[in-house]
Amino acid sequence: MDTGPVRVLVVDDQLPFRRAVRAVLGEMSEFELVGESTSGEEAVSAAANLRPDLVLIDVHMAGLDGIEATRRIAAERPATMVVLVSSYRAEDLAAAVAESGAFAFLPKDRFGPSAIRELWSSRARSAAPTDTRARPSPDG
Numbered sequence: 001m002d003t004g005p006v007r008v009l010v011v012d013d014q015l016p017f018r019r020a021v022r023a024v025l026g027e028m029s030e031f032e033l034v035g036e037s038t039s040g041e042e043a044v045s046a047a048a049n050l051r052p053d054l055v056l057i058d059v060h061m062a063g064l065d066g067i068e069a070t071r072r073i074a075a076e077r078p079a080t081m082v083v084l085v086s087s088y089r090a091e092d093l094a095a096a097v098a099e100s101g102a103f104a105f106l107p108k109d110r111f112g113p114s115a116i117r118e119l120w121s122s123r124a125r126s127a128a129p130t131d132t133r134a135r136p137s138p139d140g
Contacts, residue, residue: 005032006120009052011043011069012085013061017108021056028113031120040064047073052080054120056106059086059093067100074101081123085111 008031010021018036025033035050037043041064043057055073059066070082084102086093087109097105104119 005030006054007032007034007050007052009035009037009043009046009050009055011037011040011046011055011057011061011066013038013058017058017085017111020111024111024113024116028116031116040066040069043069044072044076047077047080051077055080055082056085057082059084059088059096067096070100070102081120083119 008021008025010018010033012018012021018038022033022036025031031054034052035046037046039061040057043055043066044064046052047055055070057066057070057073066084066086070084073080073082081103082101084093084097084100084105085108086105087107089107093105103123106115106119
C-alpha cells in the first residue's frame with residue numbers, strides 16, 4: 001500500500017490560480033504538486049504521463065475545455081480523482097459536471113487546505129465497502 005503524498009496535477013489557464021494551488025499544496029505535506037498544465041489538451045497528456053492521484057482542473061479554458069478533458073482523463077485513468085474548479089456557480093454547471101465523470105466540483109473561492117483534505121477524505125469514504133456482512137468482526 002502506497003503511503004506517499006497524494007500526487008496532484010493542476011490545470012488552469014490562469015497563472016494566479018496555479019500559483020495559489022502551488023502555495024496551498026506547498027503547506028500540505030500529504031499532497032505533492034507533480035505538474036501544471038494550461039489547457040485541456042496538456043492535461044490529458046500530463047495525466048497519462050504523470051499518473052496523478054488528483055487532478056484539479058478549471059472548467060473554462062480555450063480549446064479543449066475542462067469538461068471534455070475530464071471526460072478523457074476519467075476514461076483513460078479511472079483511478080484518478082478529477083475535481084472541476086471554477087469561479088462560476090455550481091448551479092450553472094451542475095449538468096456538465098455530473099456528466100463529465102468528475103468526482104466533484106469545487107468553487108475557486110472555496111479552494112484551500114480544508115477543502116482539498118475533505119474532498120480527498122470523501123473519496124476514501126466513497127471507496128470504502130459499505131456492506132460489512134461478508135467481513136468477519138474483529139472479535140471473530
